[in-house]
Amino acid sequence: MKKKILLIFGLIIFLGCAKKPLVTVAPPVEEVPTVEEKEKPAKKVEMQKTPTIEEMPPVSGITEEKITEEKISAEELIRKQLAEEIKRFEAEDIHFDFDKYNIRPDAAEILKKKAEWLLKNPQVHILIEGHCDERGTEEYNLALGERRANSAKRFLVNLGVDPERISIISYGEERPLDPRHCEEAWAKNRRCHFIVIKY
C-alpha cells in the first residue's frame, strides 16, 4: 500500500517534474491557438458590426479606379485627339500681302489641310477672323479684313466645305497679334485666324 502510495506520489512528482518542462515550453504553443481561437470569433463579430470599412474600401477602391480609367479612356482618347486637332487647326493662321486679300500659295497649302480636316469632321463649325496691319484707315481695314476672311471662306467652300459651317468676322486693325510698328509685326498681323465654334 505504502509502495502504491509512494508510486503514485513518485508518479505525481515525476509527472509533476515532467509537466514542468512541458509547461514551460508548451504553454505559448498551447496558449497561442487558444488565444487565436478566442480572438477570431471576436474579429468576426467586429467585421459584422462594421463591414468593409477597414479592409474593403482600399481594395474595392483600387479596382474601381482601374475599371473607370479603362472605361473612359476610349471616349477621352477621341476627345483628346479632337482637342489636339482643334488646337493645331486654330494655331495656324494664314497671311496676306499688304493691302491684298488674295490667297498666297503658302496660305493655300494651309487652307488645303484645314479643308481636309473640316471634311473629316463634318460636325465642326468655324469662325474666320480677318485682320489687317495698322497702316491705312480703320474703316478701310475693316472692309479689307472682311475681304480676307471672305477669301479664306471661299477657298474652303471651293474645296467642298459646306458654307453654312463657316462664319466670318473682320477685326480690321483692331486686334493686332504683334503691337510693334515694323514690317515684321505688320506681316504677322495681316492674317486670317481660325476658331472652332462648334464641334
Place this chain on the structure above:
Amino acid sequence: MVKRKYLISFFFLFFSNLCFARVYIDIEAPGQEKIPIAISYFVGERKIALEARTILQKDLEYTGFFEILKPETFLEEKPTLEVDFKKWQLIGAYLLIKGQIKILEKDLEIKLYLYDVYKGIKLLGKRYEGKINFLRYMIHRFSDAIIEILTGKPSIFQTKIAFVYEEKNTKEIYITDFDGYNFYPLTRFKNICLSPRWHPKGNKLLFTSYKKGRPEVYLLDLKKPEVIRLIHYPGLNISPAWSPDGEYIAVTLTKAGYQGIYLTDNKGKVIKCLVRSKGINVSPTFSPDGKKIAFVSDRSGSPQIYILDIASGKIRRLTFEGNYNTSPAWSPKGNYIAYSGMRDGHFHIFVIKSDGSEIKQLTYDEANHESPSWSPDGHFIAFSQNGKIYILRMADGCKFPVLPKLPGRQTQPNWSPYLR
C-alpha cells in the same frame, strides 16, 4: 432808262454790300494780311476779367485772321468802357475789343464790344448772362459773333469734335470742344467703338461698335441721351454717313458675299444699293447738295477715291496719284474733297478739287496722318497724327494739337456742325 437806273442802283447796292462784307476779311483770298486788333483789359473782377480776355485772345488767334497787339503798347492807363479811338489809332490797331464783367448774385454778366478804330464806330455790342462756369461759352459766342461780322460766317468756337479714344484695349467714342476743353466719353461699352459721325443738326451721332460681337451701327441721341442699335444686318455694318438733310444714311454692308454701299432711311432700313462690286466699297461721304457720294474702292487694284452720281448711278475715279488713297471727306462748300493718301510709306492729308484737278498736300511730317474731317466753316481740317488729334488751318497750314496731354491714342476725329 428808268429800268436801267434801277438796275444800276440795285447793282450798286449789291456791290456795296459785298464790299462791306469783304472790307475786313476775305476768306477766299490766300495770304491775306492779318488785321491788327487790340483787346483792351476788361473792366471788372480782375481774375475773371483776365481769364475772359485770355479765352477771347486764344479764340482770335485760332482763326489766323488777326495780329493781336501786345498790351504793353496800350496807352490806356486802366480798364474802362470809354473809347478814345486816337489812343488805339496811335498804336496801330484797326479793331478794338472792350469788355466789362460783373458778378451778379449767382451769375456772371459780360458786356463785350467790337469797334472799328479808324471809322470810329461800334461794330458789335453783346451782353451775356450765365453761370460762372459757362464763362468760356459766353466768350466763344462773342468770338463767333466777331468772326460773323467780319467774314459773314461764324467760326468754330461753338463746335465740338467727336473721336475714338483708346485705353486699356478698348475704344470708346469721346467728345471734346474744338480747343480740347471739356472732353468726356459718350460710350462706355468697354469694347471697340469706331467711326463717329455727327448728324447734320448736331444732336445725334452714328458710330460703329462691336458691342454685340461684330461691327454694327449705333445711333446715339445726345439730347435724351440714349443709344439705339440701328443697323445690324448679317455681315459688315460699317462706315456710316449722314445725308446733308439727315434723312438718309449711306453705309457699307455685305450681302451675299459682296461688299456694297447701301442707302438706308434714318431708321436703318435699306432703301437701295448704291454701289456694289467684288472688292471693297467703304467710307462714303455725301456732297453738301446730297447728289453725290465720294467713297473708297479697290476696283482698280488699289484703294482709290471714286465719285458716284446718285441719280444716274455713274461712277468716276477721282484720285490717280499714289496707290493708297482713302478716307474721303467732302468740304462744306462742296469744292474740295480731303483724303488720306500714302506717299513714301506715310499717310498724309491731301485735298483735291471735286472735279479731280488741283491736288494739295497739307501734311509733311514723317508720321501717319489719317481720317480728315472738315470744320463746318471749311477753314480747318481735323485729323489724327500717330494717335493724337490735330487741327490744321487751311489758310496757312498751321497745326495745333487738340488734346496733347490725353495719354491714350486718339483717332477718327469727326467735326460737329455748328452747335448753336
